[in-house]
Amino acid sequence: MSVLTRDEAQLRAQLLDVHRYTVELDLTTGDETFDSRTVIRFTARSAGDTFVELKPAELRAVTLDGESLDPESLDDGRLPLKNLSTGEHELRVDAAMRYSRTGEGMHRFTDPSDGETYVYTQMFMDDVQRVFAAFDQPDLKAVFEVSVRAPEGWTVLANGITGQRADGVWQAAPTPLISTYLVAVAAGPWHSVRTEHRGLPFGIHCRRSLAPHLEADAEEILDVTRACFDRYHEKFEEPYPFDSYDQAFVPEFNAGAMENPGLVTFRDEFVYRSAVTDAERETRAMVIAHEMAHMWFGDLVTLKWWDDIWLNESFAEYMGYQTTAEATRFTGPWTEFGVTRKAWGYDADQRPTTHPVAPEKVDDTASALLNFDGISYAKGASALRQLAAWLGEKDFLAGINTHFARHRFGNATLADFIDSLASATERDVPAWADSWLRTTGVDKLTPVVASADGTCALTVDRAGSRPHRLTAGLYDHDVADEGRLVLRERLDLDVPQSDPQPIGKRPALLVLNDGDLTYAKVRFDAESFETVRAGLSGLPDPLTRAVVWNALRDAVRDGELAPAAYLETARAHLPRETDLALVQGVLAFASGQIADQYLRPEDRPAALATLTALCRDLLRRTEDGDHPGLRLLAVRHLIGVAAHPDTIAAWLADGTVPGGPELDPELRWRILGRLAVLGATDEAAIAAELERDPSATGQEGAARCRAALPDPKAKRAAWEAMFAGDDLSNYLFTATAQGFWQPEQADLVREYVPRFYADAVALSARRGPAIAQAAGRWAFPAHAVDTENLRLGEACLREADPTPALRRTLADRLDDLARALRVRGEETEEAQVARVE
Numbered sequence: 001m002s003v004l005t006r007d008e009a010q011l012r013a014q015l016l017d018v019h020r021y022t023v024e025l026d027l028t029t030g031d032e033t034f035d036s037r038t039v040i041r042f043t044a045r046s047a048g049d050t051f052v053e054l055k056p057a058e059l060r061a062v063t064l065d066g067e068s069l070d071p072e073s074l075d076d077g078r079l080p081l082k083n084l085s086t087g088e089h090e091l092r093v094d095a096a097m098r099y100s101r102t103g104e105g106m107h108r109f110t111d112p113s114d115g116e117t118y119v120y121t122q123m124f125m126d127d128v129q130r131v132f133a134a135f136d137q138p139d140l141k142a143v144f145e146v147s148v149r150a151p152e153g154w155t156v157l158a159n160g161i162t163g164q165r166a167d168g169v170w171q172a173a174p175t176p177l178i179s180t181y182l183v184a185v186a187a188g189p190w191h192s193v194r195t196e197h198r199g200l201p202f203g204i205h206c207r208r209s210l211a212p213h214l215e216a217d218a219e220e221i222l223d224v225t226r227a228c229f230d231r232y233h234e235k236f237e238e239p240y241p242f243d244s245y246d247q248a249f250v251p252e253f254n255a256g257a258m259e260n261p262g263l264v265t266f267r268d269e270f271v272y273r274s275a276v277t278d279a280e281r282e283t284r285a286m287v288i289a290h291e292m293a294h295m296w297f298g299d300l301v302t303l304k305w306w307d308d309i310w311l312n313e314s315f316a317e318y319m320g321y322q323t324t325a326e327a328t329r330f331t332g333p334w335t336e337f338g339v340t341r342k343a344w345g346y347d348a349d350q351r352p353t354t355h356p357v358a359p360e361k362v363d364d365t366a367s368a369l370l371n372f373d374g375i376s377y378a379k380g381a382s383a384l385r386q387l388a389a390w391l392g393e394k395d396f397l398a399g400i401n402t403h404f405a406r407h408r409f410g411n412a413t414l415a416d417f418i419d420s421l422a423s424a425t426e427r428d429v430p431a432w433a434d435s436w437l438r439t440t441g442v443d444k445l446t447p448v449v450a451s452a453d454g455t456c457a458l459t460v461d462r463a464g465s466r467p468h469r470l471t472a473g474l475y476d477h478d479v480a481d482e483g484r485l486v487l488r489e490r491l492d493l494d495v496p497q498s499d500p501q502p503i504g505k506r507p508a509l510l511v512l513n514d515g516d517l518t519y520a521k522v523r524f525d526a527e528s529f530e531t532v533r534a535g536l537s538g539l540p541d542p543l544t545r546a547v548v549w550n551a552l553r554d555a556v557r558d559g560e561l562a563p564a565a566y567l568e569t570a571r572a573h574l575p576r577e578t579d580l581a582l583v584q585g586v587l588a589f590a591s592g593q594i595a596d597q598y599l600r601p602e603d604r605p606a607a608l609a610t611l612t613a614l615c616r617d618l619l620r621r622t623e624d625g626d627h628p629g630l631r632l633l634a635v636r637h638l639i640g641v642a643a644h645p646d647t648i649a650a651w652l653a654d655g656t657v658p659g660g661p662e663l664d665p666e667l668r669w670r671i672l673g674r675l676a677v678l679g680a681t682d683e684a685a686i687a688a689e690l691e692r693d694p695s696a697t698g699q700e701g702a703a704r705c706r707a708a709l710p711d712p713k714a715k716r717a718a719w720e721a722m723f724a725g726d727d728l729s730n731y732l733f734t735a736t737a738q739g740f741w742q743p744e745q746a747d748l749v750r751e752y753v754p755r756f757y758a759d760a761v762a763l764s765a766r767r768g769p770a771i772a773q774a775a776g777r778w779a780f781p782a783h784a785v786d787t788e789n790l791r792l793g794e795a796c797l798r799e800a801d802p803t804p805a806l807r808r809t810l811a812d813r814l815d816d817l818a819r820a821l822r823v824r825g826e827e828t829e830e831a832q833v834a835r836v837e
Contacts, residue, residue, distance in 0.1 A: 109252055155187070490515070797810060
C-alpha cells in the first residue's frame with residue numbers, strides 16, 4: 001500500500017492551493033459500504049501533474065473541470081491528475097466506500113445490547129481517503145462543507161453545527177480552514193446532553209444503551225469542560241476558533257480520544273458503567289483538557305508535516321495535566337503523570353527504536369505513525385514542563401500566544417515555534433531545543449554528598465548531556481514520629497553545577513528532582529536508599545513519593561535493584577499509601593512486569609503470594625468504607641494475582657466482596673477471567689454471564705474468558721479467530737489476545753509461540769496498522785521470557801518483512817523481552833557483547 005512521502009507532500013504543496021471540499025455522504029446504502037461524492041475546488045500555481053488519494057470499494061466516476069477521467073487509472077489509492085494548467089480547477093469524485101471494523105476511516109458498530117448501529121470517522125493520519133477523495137496532507141488546509149444522508153431516527157454530528165434540510169439530509173456548517181485529517185462525522189441514534197457556555201453550543205453524546213451512565217456523570221463531564229474552556233481563555237489570547245463544542249463517546253475507538261475541531265471523539269469506556277476510582281475520573285478530566293488544548297495547538301495552528309507531531313501531542317499533554325490541576329477539583333494529575341505516563345516515556349526512550357522528541361526528518365506517513373509513543377507524548381510534555389520552569393510561566397505563555405497569532409488557521413514548524421518562544425525571552429531557546437528536542441535517551445542523575453567539618457555539600461553527577469533545572473528535597477526524620485519524614489528544604493539547582501551546593505547537615509533522605517520538573521532517571525546515595533527502604537510511605541507529598549517509586553522502578557529495569565527487593569518495599573509501604581495513582585502504578589508494575597516477566601517461573605508463586613497479602617492488607621485498611629477507591633483497586637488486583645480460585649469464586653457466587661463492593665459487570669468479568677485462567681470455570685458459565693451482560697463490554701469479556709480457558713480446543717478456536725479470519729473487530733481482537741497467553745499455561749500454548757511471528761506478519765499485511773499494533777502489543781507471547789522466543793522474534797524482523805507498524809511494535813516488545821532476560825541474569829553471550837559494543 002502506498003504511503004505519502006515528505007518530498008511528495010512538499011512538491012504537491014508547492015503546486016496546489018486547495019480552497020474548498022464539498023462532501024456528500026450517504027449512509028443508507030447498506031451494511032458494507034456507503035456512498036461518497038466529493039467536489040474539490042483548488043488552484044494550480046503552475047502547470048504540472050499531481051494526484052488525489054482515495055481507497056474506494058468502487059470508483060464510479062471522476063471528472064476534472066467537466067472532463068471524465070478513467071476510474072481504472074486509480075492505482076494503489078492514488079488517482080493521477082495529469083497536465084494540470086495554471087489556474088482554478090474542480091475535481092468531482094463519485095465512489096462507494098467500505099465501512100471499517102478496525103477503527104480506521106468510517107467505523108461501523110452495531111450495539112449488541114439493543115441492535116442500534118453507529119458510525120464515526122477516524123481520519124488520522126491518512127485515513128480520510130477511506131471516506132472521501134482528498135489531497136491528504138496536513139498543510140493543504142481547506143474549508144469543508146459536509147452533508148450526510150442518514151437512516152431515520154439518527155442524529156449526525158460534525159465539525160460544525162448540524163441541522164436537517166427539508167429533504168432530510170443533515171447539513172453541517174462550513175468549517176474554517178482545517179486539515180484533511182481533522183474532518184469528522186459521527187452518526188447514529190445518539191443519546192445527547194446539550195447545553196450552552198459563553199454563547200456556544202456544547203454537547204456530550206453516547207450510545208443509547210449507555211444513556212443512564214452518561215446522565216449520571218453528565219454534570220461532572222460538563223463542569224470539567226466548562227472549567228477547562230474558561231481556563232484556556234485566561235491563558236490564550238486567541239478565542240476558541242470553532243462554532244460549537246461536541247464531545248462524542250464512541251465505540252471501539254483505538255486511541256483515548258481525537259481532537260477533531262468542534263467534535264472531539266472519545267473511547268466510550270470513559271462513560272463508566274461500573275465503579276471507578278477517583279484517579280480514573282481524574283484521567284478522564286485530563287483527557288478532556290488535553291483534547292481541548294488541541295483546538296488551539298493542532299487545529300488552529302497545525303503542523304506542516306508529521307515530523308512535528310510532538311508539537312501537537314506534547315503541548316496538549318502538558319496543557320492537559322497542567323490545566324486539570326489548575327481548573328478542576330482534581331489536584332493531583334502530575335502524580336499520575338509521574339508514575340504512569342512518564343514511565344511510558346522513559347521505557348520508550350531506552351529502546352533501540354527511540355527517536356528525538358523532534359526528529360530531524362520523517363520520510364513518510366508510515367514512519368510518522370510510529371512516533372505516536374511515549375516520547376512524543378510523555379517525554380515531550382516533560383520537556384515542555386522543564387521549558388516552562390526554565391523560562392517562567394509568563395514568558396512561556398507569551399511565546400505561545402505569539403505563535404497562535406502568527407500562524408492562526410495555518411501551519412507551522414518547530415523552527416516557527418522556537419522563534420515564537422524566543423521572541424518572549426532573552427534566554428537561548430534554540431540551544432535549549434537542540435539539547436532537549438533533538439537528542440535521544442534518558443539522562444541519569446546521582447547525588448554525591450561530601451562531608452567536611454560537620455557540614456555537607458551536594459554535587460549532582462550527570463550521565464547524559466542535557467541541562468536540567470530541578471529541585472533537590474532534603475528530608476529529616478520526624479522526632480515526634482519516627483515513621484514520618486519531614487521536609488527540611490527544597491534547593492533549586494541547575495545541572496551541570498558551577499560549584500557544589502552546601503546543604504548543611506546530612507539529611508536522612510535526599511531526593512533529586514523533587515517535584516518532578518525534569519526528565520531524568522534519579523538515583524540515591526547509600527544513606528538515602530536505606531531511608532527509602534524503611535520510610536518511603538512517610539514522605540509527605542505524593543509527587544515526591546512518585547519520584548521515589550519511579551527511581552526504584554528504573555533501578556529494577558536497569559538491573560541495579562533486585563525485583564524481590566522492589567516487592568518487599570511495596571509490601572512494606574503500599575498498604576499505607578493514600579494516593580490512588582501510586583497504588584495503581586506500583587501494583588501494575590509489580591504484577592505485570594516483576595511477577596510475570598522479571599522473576600523466574602519458580603519464583604512467581606511467592607511473588608503472587610506477596611501481592612495477595614499486600615492486597616489483603618489494603619482490604620483490611622478500607623473496611624470502614626472511607627476509601628472506596630483504594631478498596632476497589634485492592635479488589636481488582638487481588639483478583640488478578642489470585643493463585644487459587646476459592647475466594648474469588650465465592651465472591652462471584654455471592655455477588656459481592658465481603659464488606660463491599662458489590663460486584664458490578666466489570667468485576668464479574670474480571671473474576672470470571674481469572675477463574676478461566678485457573679481452570680475453575682467453563683463455557684457454560686461464560687455463556688451464562690454473557691446472557692446476563694450482553695453488552696459490547698460483555699462480548700469482549702466473554703471473548704477474553706474463552707481465550708483464557710486452559711483447553712486445547714479453546715486455544716485453537718481463539719487463535720483461528722485472531723489470525724485465520726478477519727471477522728473480529730479491533731476490540732474483540734484485543735480481548736481475545738489478552739486472554740490467550742497466560743504464564744500459568746506456558747506448556748499448553750508453547751506450540752503457538754513460533755506460530756505467532758509468521759501469523760502476525762500475514763495478519764498485519766492483510767488488516768492494516770491498527771490490527772498490526774494490536775497484534776504486536778496484545779498477541780505477542782510476552783510470558784515466554786526465554787532466549788528461543790527472542791531468537792524467533794529477531795529472525796522475524798530480519799527475514800519476514802513485517803509491515804512498519806508491526807515491525808516497530810515487535811522491536812519494542814523484543815527489547816522488553818531482552819531486558820527481562822538481563823534482569824533475570826539469563827542474557828545470551830551474543831546480546832552481552834552487542835550491548836557492550
